[in-house]
Amino acid sequence: DAGITQSPRHKVTETGTPVTLRCHQTENHRYMYWYRQDPGHGLRLIHYSYGVKDTDKGEVSDGYSVSRSKTEDFLLTLESATSSQTSVYFCAIKTGSYGYTFGSGTRLTVV
Amino acid sequence: AQRVTQPEKLLSVFKGAPVELKCNYSYSGSPELFWYVQYSRQRLQLLLRHISRESIKGFTADLNKGETSFHLKKPFAQEEDSAMYYCALSSNFGNEKLTFGTGTRLTIIP
Secondary structure, eight states: OOOEEEEOSEEEEOTTOOEEEEEEESSOOSOEEEEEEETTTEEEEEEEEEETTEEEEOTTOTTEEEEEEETTEEEEEESSOOGGGOEEEEEEEEOSSSOEEEOOOEEEEEO | OOEEEOOOSEEEEETTSOEEEOOEEEOSSOOEEEEEEEOTTOOOEEEEETTTTOOBTTBEEOOBTTTTBOOEEESSOOGGGOEEEEEEEEOOSSSOOEEEOOOEEEEEEO
């Protein structure tokens, strides 16, 4: 694969705490994305980035923020975690003209 | 706005029978369409994309612009085809967003 890793792989956190998920790539691709995967909803775009410090909202961005200070890292922050944010989070990168590669996912549980 | 619709949440097919997973889309421009597969608790993997017109693992999909569809087909189902399948659409102007359908869980009955 294109060298994309997510951390942590699993996390349990309490309601109201901030949480940051990290997506790291090794190949200098411009476009990076954060999705959440929920049964019955498929994958929904939270935020995406088209360059360092260039980000924009997706369809389910409320309660989430992102930062991209370096090409290789795209961070997703849940400012104050809620139970509705319990999900599996996938990072993706656009690796070529028509290709997208996904990370292994982060399973987040908010209790 | 771009939208992808997969009307079937669940699909069960007997081994050896033909498989068709439906996908319809709405997009004002010329779309790039993909099928992704996700085996149990694994990352999404690209199965095929319409622009390459190739067959992977016996699956094919044809873009029908008149019907705005990109159905996934396989003539003879195999047990290892049991997985979650997602249709996705990419816009190639500006934001390069990839929009997914809600997915179809395919189960192959031995």
